[in-house]
Amino acid sequence: MARCLVISAPASGTGKTTLTLALARAFRDRGLAVQCFKSGPDYIDPAFHTAATGRASVNIDSWAMTHELIDMLTARGGDADLVLAEGSMGLFDGVATPGMSGTGASADLAEMMGWPVLLVLDPSGQAQTAAAVATGLRDFRKGVRIAGVVLNRVASPRHEDLVRRAMEGVDIPVLGALPRHAPIALPERHLGLVQAEELTRLNDLISEAARLVAERIDLDAVLQLAKCDWTTSGTTAPAHVNPPGQRIALARDAAFSFIYPHILEGWRAAGAEILPFSPLADEGPDHGADVCWLPGGYPELHAGQIATNGRFRHALRSFAETRPVHGECGGYMVLGEGLTDAKGARHEMTGLLGLETSFAKRRMHLGYRRAELTAGMPGHPQGTRLRGHEFHYASILAQPDPPLAAVRDANGAEVAETGSRRGHVTGTFFHLIAEER
Missing domain, CATH: 3.40.50.880 (Class I glutamine amidotransferase (GATase) domain)
Incomplete structure (x- = not known):
């Protein structure tokens, strides 16, 4: 059985990239082969993924790509122990008019591939309401399965306890919680994160994030919830692209x-x-x-x-x-x-x-x-x-x-x-x- 997750959130800026990198490195440190993907158009995150896993990450995009092309690109994860696909924006955010195989939303990928979703929730300024947000996301679209949540930027143990109890009440697993002032943020630039090759300390930052995640997130539970029935098309041939020249x-x-x-x-x-x-x-x-x-x-x-x-x-x-x-x-x-x-x-x-x-x-x-x-x-x-x-x-x-x-x-x-x-x-x-x- 395959193990795959879409790392998504209610909105941008919640820490999806940092969590994806940390989980990828933490599982790689355990000896697992981890394959990352990026949902949507983004040049920078796949380079970070590659640095974290040692395997090349590529973009998959439901608006610009056919289902066939997405199948071909994701087939490279067929020999991996775990597939992690980092979403873009909020889980259901896409354009109004569907494209080649969807609207570009991360949820398209989750439903198309049958990959469960791990939500990153930032409960800053709220407690039990975080469970209402998670419930709404879980029930919004049939065919998209929320496997569990990771809480990011939790203010205190009491704050974490309040959110966890509320999540238990709606039967949504909390797999871990990261503190508000965790020293693992990556620097940003006006087009998003800086490029991987610009960060001389990138490996140290990813390692520190992985260490924190291993301490505060139940990695065994993550692997268990990542199980799905996904099978690849069997072909890992590169996408057909007309080269501009020889x-x-x-x-x-x-x-x-x-x-x-x-x-x-x-x-x-x-x-x-x-x-x-x-x-x-x-x-x-x-x-x-x-x-x-x-x-x-x-x-x-x-x-x-x-x-x-x-x-x-x-x-x-x-x-x-x-x-x-x-x-x-x-x-x-x-x-x-x-x-x-x-x-x-x-x-x-x-x-x-x-x-x-x-x-x-x-x-x-x-x-x-x-x-x-x-x-x-x-x-x-x-x-x-x-x-x-x-x-x-x-x-x-x-x-x-x-x-x-x-x-x-x-x-x-x-x-x-x-x-x-x-x-x-x-x-x-x-x-x-x-x-x-």
Whole structure:
């Protein structure tokens, strides 16, 4: 029998990531093979999962992915002793209009795969009411099974006792409680948690979290409640992804790191060779590559350095004279004329597109995107329909080039971030998740 859990909560900010990492490491320390997944679009959490387990974590998304693709991606957990899928936002939070196999809610994954849910509840400012919240979540949607709860940020032993007694009254198991001032929080940044490679003490933080969880959570009970009837499809083949070229020069460093693992796996499975280079180290794309791809990341934090890295800028411009170059979100901004940082300083970018962006006036752009290409881009011909998401705080000051795609949000409303094209160069603000099939 399989053992799987979806780690979810009533809302964001309750400690799902920290608990997922702590449980993953605690069970790994017991000698178990733990496979993590991330529900929804997120680049950062899977890297933390990988650090905690030693096994690559990938995203699974019911709005952007078919049931078949989700089955293929989750099959890599078939040989694990425990599967932990970290949810996003609240358990039932998704978009209003369903996508390929659901609304993007973590509950979609729980029901689709038959995985029980472990709730992380923050009872700050309440006691017995926490049981009412848990009961409402348990009874809200048939087919989603709440296995138990972990209490996070409990104020005192008395507080914990009050909540536990209330949970007993509604027959919801409490598997443990973590104190309010537990010293295991991970630092954050404006797009979420900082990236795994930026935390030199990451392993120590995860180990400390695992130690605390092993002391305060009944791990044997967690394993017992994680039992389910899930079986994999039997195939662990990478997802089918059209590579943008045979030899792909991929920008890869602290400024360009947002690309989904299943995309890279799909490129390699299709026979493509990936040639990483670092714009921050003033490197250009490999001369032997036939396409260059600049993923998203945090270019605004390194805009000054990018602006002064002459070898990178010259090499990329030379490359674009004869071969395709594509940028996603942060990569798209770097392909533009200029980027104004949060302090109001403008930095000259590569000028391959006319895009001008600014972080001086922060404005969140967040949500799923459905794009129909009005012109081809690397790996996808004109007319292809793509599914992805947009998440950034940059404002468009100018976007003068012809649009790359007709882009709509999850409810079908048009969005202004259409992407751009000029010569061999294309760019989008949305991050590609999957081709619509």
